[in-house]
Amino acid sequence: MGKDYQGDVDSNLQKLQKGIQHDGLKAILEEVYSRNPEQAEFLQAVRGMALSIAPVFEKHPEYLPAFRMLTEPERQVIFRVPWVDDAGVWQMNRGMRVQFSSAIGPYKGGLRFHPSVTLSIIKFLGFEQIFKNALTTLPMGGGKGGADFDPKGRSDSEIMRFCQSFMTELYRHIGSDTDVPAGDIGVGGREIGYMYGQYKRITRDRAGVLTGKGMGWGGSEIRPEATGYGVVFLAEYLLADRGDSLEGKRCLVSGSGNVAQYCVELLLEKGAVVLSMSDSRGMIYAPEGLSREDLAAVMKLKSQHDGKLEDLELEGVEYRGDAAQPWFLDTEVFGAFPCATQNELGEEAAKALVKHGVQIVLEGANMPCTLEAEEVFTAAEGVAFVTGKASNAGGVAVSGLEMAQNRSFVPWSREDVTTKLQGIMKAIYDDITGAAAEYDTDLINGANIASFEKVAKAVLAQGAV
Numbered sequence: 236m237g238k239d240y241q242g243d244v245d246s247n248l249q250k251l252q253k254g255i256q257h258d259g260l261k262a263i264l265e266e267v268y269s270r271n272p273e274q275a276e277f278l279q280a281v282r283g284m285a286l287s288i289a290p291v292f293e294k295h296p297e298y299l300p301a302f303r304m305l306t307e308p309e310r311q312v313i314f315r316v317p318w319v320d321d322a323g324v325w326q327m328n329r330g331m332r333v334q335f336s337s338a339i340g341p342y343k344g345g346l347r348f349h350p351s352v353t354l355s356i357i358k359f360l361g362f363e364q365i366f367k368n369a370l371t372t373l374p375m376g377g378g379k380g381g382a383d384f385d386p387k388g389r390s391d392s393e394i395m396r397f398c399q400s401f402m403t404e405l406y407r408h409i410g411s412d413t414d415v416p417a418g419d420i421g422v423g424g425r426e427i428g429y430m431y432g433q434y435k436r437i438t439r440d441r442a443g444v445l446t447g448k449g450m451g452w453g454g455s456e457i458r459p460e461a462t463g464y465g466v467v468f469l470a471e472y473l474l475a476d477r478g479d480s481l482e483g484k485r486c487l488v489s490g491s492g493n494v495a496q497y498c499v500e501l502l503l504e505k506g507a508v509v510l511s512m513s514d515s516r517g518m519i520y521a522p523e524g525l526s527r528e529d530l531a532a533v534m535k536l537k538s539q540h541d542g543k544l545e546d547l548e549l550e551g552v553e554y555r556g557d558a559a560q561p562w563f564l565d566t567e568v569f570g571a572f573p574c575a576t577q578n579e580l581g582e583e584a585a586k587a588l589v590k591h592g593v594q595i596v597l598e599g600a601n602m603p604c605t606l607e608a609e610e611v612f613t614a615a616e617g618v619a620f621v622t623g624k625a626s627n628a629g630g631v632a633v634s635g636l637e638m639a640q641n642r643s644f645v646p647w648s649r650e651d652v653t654t655k656l657q658g659i660m661k662a663i664y665d666d667i668t669g670a671a672a673e674y675d676t677d678l679i680n681g682a683n684i685a686s687f688e689k690v691a692k693a694v695l696a697q698g699a700v
């Protein structure tokens with residue numbers, strides 16, 4: 236994944252700078268490359284941003300130093316996470332937290348527990364988070380963390396001991412005014428609970444230092460649903476602008492975790508026909524569309540540890556193994572919603588989707604489409620592509636609302652939070668279309684420009700700190 240930038244040094248630097256004419260920007264990319272030559276995913280995220288914002292420097296050359304600052308985290312912490320498994324064997328993982336930018340507020344972003352976690356992955360996620368959070372309209376900076384821990388096959392007690400050990404180090408680096416982590420892949424309500432409990436025990440501080448907490452102990456209504464719902468709200472605003480709606484539209488969704496589940500739930504509520512969901516082993520395909528009962532079965536399965544889609548037996552639903560992906564289905568499709576993981580949708584997949592008539596692509600996951608796939612979508616006639624920085628910002632937005640509720644000591648109703656989430660997704664849509672119109676460009680560039688300009692102004696105002 237994202238391996239394109241590895242290998243021969245010179246040609247990779249050239250690849251990183253390909254298509255960038257601006258000398259100052261090229262110099263920044265050279266510096267980023269020389270500092271992080273092995274970090275393929277991070278370089279991919281920086282290149283994506285650089286490609287979009289190059290025109291901004293024609294209008295605002297003063298923003299260039301701000302971009303340079305934003306390519307280096309303010310702080311990154313890497314630590315050992317020792318724990319003991321159920322058999323009494325000592326285990327050890329690597330934990331990390333990258334505090335990327337506090338220009339517009341406390342560092343904010345999830346924690347990922349997955350064996351594939353590397354510094355490059357956490358840095359790409361933290362870098363993207365800076366700009367996503369700026370789009371939410373809430374005062375949140377960008378950060379991300381995690382560990383190369385594999386929760387698969389681990390008992391509840393092992394997960395608890397791991398989370399407690401992880402927090403025993405992380406607690407000293409976070410705080411409700413400095414850095415507020417949340418969930419991501421492999422970190423849901425259960426893990427947040429164990430980490431919050433440990434944080435509280437060590438610090439005696441009940442402040443909302445983690446978001447994604449449970450209802451009844453500081454959590455917000457609709458935080459679990461917020462990322463997936465936000466994607467669908469944004470799709471609705473986009474289609475409304477075209478005088479269209481999701482009713483009856485054939486949609487492909489990948490993934491079957493938190494984001495995918497609630498994306499499918501709201502798509503079904505809006506009358507869309509959802510043809511697929513997937514996990515790392517394969518996918519389910521429903522030629523006539525998944526029903527609410529099918530989704531309920533997926534949710535139940537995935538709430539159990541190690542639930543695999545291949546174990547489902549649902550009428551009218553086929554299972555395809557060997558890591559089959561929805562994008563290659565030989566069927567007409569209107570919408571694609573990649574909600575699994577980074578670089579899951581490459582150039583060939585994008586071509587297959589365009590061939591099958593795709594009209595809208597909204598990223599539920601972070602950076603699920605490669606830069607080559609993005610190029611295919613933007614070159615195709617009439618296809619609207621929305622980058623995850625905008626389309627999946629609903630999750631962190633409701634995390635921000637959870638922080639506001641924790642501060643005010645007053646929980647808000649489900650209706651209140653839903654209305655606020657819709658307002659934020661609409662503001663994001665208006666912001667990215669506004670920037671796209673101002674710079675006469677597409678929605679990817681619109682999102683990157685709108686978010687960068689907000690952060691750059693804050694960085695410049697605060698000086699070289």
Ligand SMILES: NC(=O)C1=CN([C@@H]2O[C@H](COP(=O)(O)OP(=O)(O)OC[C@H]3O[C@@H](n4cnc5c(N)ncnc54)[C@H](O)[C@@H]3O)[C@@H](O)[C@H]2O)C=CC1
Nearest residue numbers: 419420421462490491492493494514515575576600601630
């Ligand atoms: N949870 C949240 O609030 C937010 C999550 N995201 C992003 O959404 C994506 C999914 O995260 P969650 O649903 O929260 O995680 P989760 O842990 O609930 O689910 C993980 C999902 O990724 C899939 N997956 C992992 N590796 C895969 C692979 N190699 N091939 C196919 N599928 C694979 C799993 O099957 C599952 O659907 C990630 O990119 C995450 O960074 C983005 C914004 C907010």
Ligand SMILES: O=C(O)CCC(=O)C(=O)O
Nearest residue numbers: 344345417419630631634
């Ligand atoms: O809710 C949060 O703070 C972060 C969610 C997240 O990790 C993301 O937006 O990618």
